[in-house]
Amino acid sequence: WFKDQPKTPLPPGPSFLECLQITWRMLRKNDTHLIAEDLRKRYGEIFNIRLFSSNLVFLNSSRLMRKLFASGQYRDVTNDRPWTFFGEHICYDCRMMVSRNYNQMFVKVRKLIHGTIKLYGDGIKVFEDMVNGEIKILQKELENSTLRASFDLDNALKVSLIRVIHIFLTNERPTDSKECKYICETIVNYDHSDNEMYNSFLLNTCPWVRFLPGRGRQLYKGALEARDRLINLYRNPSIAKRMESSGGGLLGKLLNEAEHDKDIDETTIKGVLVDMVSAGYLTTKGALSGFFLLMLYYPEIQRRIQEEIDDNIGGDREPSLDDRSVMHYTNAAILECLRFTSHVPIGIPHVARVEIDVEGMRIPANTTMLTNYWSANRSDEYWDKPNVFTPERFLDGDGKLLPSEHILRSQLILFGVGRRQCVGESFAKSRIFLYVTSLLQKFDFLPGDNELAPLDSTTWKADTVMQPDFLNCIVRMR
Numbered sequence: 001w002f003k004d005q006p007k008t009p010l011p012p013g014p015s016f017l018e019c020l021q022i023t024w025r026m027l028r029k030n031d032t033h034l035i036a037e038d039l040r041k042r043y044g045e046i047f048n049i050r051l052f053s054s055n056l057v058f059l060n061s062s063r064l065m066r067k068l069f070a071s072g073q074y075r076d077v078t079n080d081r082p083w084t085f086f087g088e089h090i091c092y093d094c095r096m097m098v099s100r101n102y103n104q105m106f107v108k109v110r111k112l113i114h115g116t117i118k119l120y121g122d123g124i125k126v127f128e129d130m131v132n133g134e135i136k137i138l139q140k141e142l143e144n145s146t147l148r149a150s151f152d153l154d155n156a157l158k159v160s161l162i163r164v165i166h167i168f169l170t171n172e173r174p175t176d177s178k179e180c181k182y183i184c185e186t187i188v189n190y191d192h193s194d195n196e197m198y199n200s201f202l203l204n205t206c207p208w209v210r211f212l213p214g215r216g217r218q219l220y221k222g223a224l225e226a227r228d229r230l231i232n233l234y235r236n237p238s239i240a241k242r243m244e245s246s247g248g249g250l251l252g253k254l255l256n257e258a259e260h261d262k263d264i265d266e267t268t269i270k271g272v273l274v275d276m277v278s279a280g281y282l283t284t285k286g287a288l289s290g291f292f293l294l295m296l297y298y299p300e301i302q303r304r305i306q307e308e309i310d311d312n313i314g315g316d317r318e319p320s321l322d323d324r325s326v327m328h329y330t331n332a333a334i335l336e337c338l339r340f341t342s343h344v345p346i347g348i349p350h351v352a353r354v355e356i357d358v359e360g361m362r363i364p365a366n367t368t369m370l371t372n373y374w375s376a377n378r379s380d381e382y383w384d385k386p387n388v389f390t391p392e393r394f395l396d397g398d399g400k401l402l403p404s405e406h407i408l409r410s411q412l413i414l415f416g417v418g419r420r421q422c423v424g425e426s427f428a429k430s431r432i433f434l435y436v437t438s439l440l441q442k443f444d445f446l447p448g449d450n451e452l453a454p455l456d457s458t459t460w461k462a463d464t465v466m467q468p469d470f471l472n473c474i475v476r477m478r
């Protein structure tokens, strides 16, 4: 005689049988963003994949992401992270920032990192000089390669960006080439396994496969070893001693903080180190490799950016972050590159702390919510000709960059929104600007006879952060 209250429906989604098929595909291919785009076409801004008693809700528009993660109505209960295999086994039992729940300790660690990153990312002269120093080394390498028929730009960007991350962590430049090689190998090795494993549907759904011979165990073991090698690089006694005395870089700052704050213990420091490398290097490298690949496909856009550099910076002076305010076309091309490649297609999952009702639908407590940036940035529902690379879409009639509150700009979500918004956003944007302008000021990049990686990022390897497979070109002095 006791009747349940009728419940608000769950978001729409495929049938039980189709959910099983989808899960099987995710286990095999990890191409969640492509599956999500197919389902978005059927169900719209939000859909749910139901697997027995658990729900996986996909948010496919910037409007819904803002509403759920940034609005006062929901943000207190939508900014935790779900349990993941990676979080528990690689991120020191969820003590890295990317995997922590939103609580007082999270806020403290984030503030500490944010303070340092902001300082480095946005305009302090010391950092600009340091990045410019690294860009000069890269320019020298490019100058020496102008006679070659094929130059591996991907590798050159990789080494240069890793050196910048290392300086950011330690405030020291790797001096001899042996040390630099070791640092590069360690970081690439870690990022490679981290990238493959982070969103591994296989390990998240069947954590026990790590005990069986096969792919899951291989991924797990590889990530663990790579993480420990990375930690060894930065927490070995000689570096630790140097950092303690110089107090430099993020690592020095953390060690100083640890002296009077018992919450900043060794595990927290290790977690932040791994955070910065895993979230900081590959994301920026993906953006820059994607950008220069686009320049090879679109020489006329490359020329237009160079004209803007010539008009506003000239050929001799180093580009500076202050130049950003007048480089409208260049800024638009960078934004459009990030939209067009959407190389961080799904982002980092959030979890609902309690049951929430959104627009007549129910998201049960503990539901994992996936931010489908891929669809939000590339669907023809929100963008005119989304598969065409068009920097002009972000310019107004006078050729000026659209203001950030313009509907098109606010529709573009690259770094997340709200309390979990990317902590390295300003750091990433400033480096991308300085690398793009400094290299295009001095050099032309041309395909020559080199095969080009496909431009269509749907064909890139489906990982947490996607990259073109290779980037070979010829380089000419301007």
Ligand code: HEM
Pocket (backbone or CB within 6 Å): 097, 098, 099, 117, 275, 276, 279, 280, 281, 283, 284, 287, 344, 347, 348, 349, 371, 414, 415, 416, 417, 419, 420, 421, 422, 423, 424, 425, 427, 428
């Ligand atoms: C083009 C470059 C980058 C892109 C596209 C990017 C994108 C993102 C996205 C989408 C998120 C997840 C937001 C969410 O959970 O809602 C994120 C989080 C994060 N990013 Fe970035 N990122 C970039 C560069 C960087 C850099 C350079 C750093 C560090 C130096 C960094 C550090 C982090 C960290 C630590 C988090 C986790 C924040 C948290 O859990 O609260 N990112 N990023």
